[in-house]
Amino acid sequence: MNLTTKFVLALVLATSAVLVVDGYVTVRQAVVFFEDDMRRQAELTGRGLADLVEDAWRLGNQERAIKVVEEAHAERPTMGIRWVWLDASLGNSHAPVAPAELLRPVSRGSEVFFKGLDAKGDKRLYAYVPVAVDPARLAALEISQSLAPLNEYVRSTILRTALLAALILALSTCLFLFLGVKMVAQPLQALIEQTRRIGEGDLSPAPAVHGRDELAKLARALNAMCVQLAQALERARTETDARMAATEQLRHADRLHTVGRLASGVAHEIGTPLNVISIRAGQIARGDLPSQEASECANIIVAQVKRITTIVRGLLDFSRRRRLSRTPSSLRAIVRQSLDLLEPLAKKSRISLSVAGEEMPDVAHVDADLVQQLLMNLLMNALQATPEGGRVEVAVLRERVRPPVDVGGSEGEHLCVQVRDNGAGIPAENIPHVFEPFFTTKDVGEGTGLGLSVAYGIVRDHGGWIDVTSRIGEGTCFSVHLPLEDRPCPQES
Secondary structure, eight states: OOHHHHHHHHHHHHHHHHHHHHHHHHHHHHHHHHHHHHHHHHHHHHHHHHHHHHHHHHTTOHHHHHHHHHHHHHHOTTEEEEEEETTOOTTOTTOOSSOGGGGHHHHTTOOEEEEEEOTTSOEEEEEEEEEEEETTEEEEEEEEEESHHHHHHHHHHHHHHHHHHHHHHHHHHHHHHHHIIIIIIHHHHHHHHHHHHHHTTOOOOOOOOOOSSHHHHHHHHHHHHHHHHHHHHHHHHHHHHHHHHHHHHHHHHHHHHHHHHHHHHHHHHHHHHHHHHHHHHHHHHHTOSOHHHHHHHHHHHHHHHHHHHHHHHHHHHHHSOOOOOOEEEEHHHHHHHHHHHHHHHHHHTTOEEEEESOOOOOEEEEOHHHHHHHHHHHHHHHHHHSOTTOEEEEEEEEEEEOOOTTTOOOSEEEEEEEEEEOSSOOOTTTGGGTTSTTOOOSOTTSOOSOHHHHHHHHHHHTTOEEEEEEETTTEEEEEEEEESSOOOOTTTO
């Protein structure tokens, strides 16, 4: 049942109730008025006739007194007037119709009214007016009137009231329906359609609604809200695009900084095969080698060139700008690729790099390049914090944990990549700030303070989080938690 039907039904029921109550009160008042009028007539007639009867009786003319009553009865055909003795037994012509217990007030000089049936079974109103004629015997005038006119009047009043109520009810129902459809149903349907369009993303304002009622005000408020939402959405899109562009620039700058740090370590790796190529090429150029040795030198040169190409391609791939693109990837494979790139720097500092943990399913839905970038940042920090002869260990684990409150979500399976070193550790007062942009404790020129901030952003983009534990003099452990399922990230939602 829609709102208009409920509204009209409520008004019709309320109107019907008012009309029924009004009809009942009207009929009731009419009955009371009619009965009062009949009683008044009977009382006036009885009192006037009682005086005549008493005068005639006092003059000793009893027959004349009774004849006055009979003449009054003949003059008023609508009334029945009788002389009655209150002590007359039932069946006597002068016995009253009313029961004796109801006529006791007559003995005290009061009139009594009684509704009863006559000999024909018709309902009548009886009035008993005391007549003081004989101190030893109580007499009264019995005046009766038929209630048939009253019943006819009640029926006509009920019929007239019912017809009037039906007419008013029909007119009010039509009026309520018209007003309900025009003023409630149609505006509400328009508002429902507009809210449906808003829910589907259509923020175009609806046609202007005229009027001063609440629904018109609501429609204008919805139109204003659509305009404001459209403007806010456009601003949000612009800000999001700008933020994403700034994030990409920040990540790219961090990549280039990392590439610069890698260049010093890679230079040795490239220099060694270049020296081999130079020596072998010189031997071939002088022509003092047998053909078989010349062929072996050529093969060595090809192998060294492939080695150099692989190293340079890895650096180029790492430094290339990319957007978030998730694919099923093995975290252990990403860890090994990152360790291969950092191996020259680790050798230069005589730091051992190793992968710990048992082989297990380690595939997660991630952007492999961005995950490699965050691991490179964590590993670079670990290498810089580890003294010569130290060690950096990477472990890939599978844990069932509940995400922190700021990340949200229920408890579930996560892949955890731990980067541990045995360096100097991080002071407790600095741990809350390690992921803040440009926060660094390194000397000038050794870091930008962006590496951990970029790593934090990459993990959050994947729906994960980073935990840090550290002890002074014992080392630091960064734990990267990534969900196994494809959890929506802020940029994708």
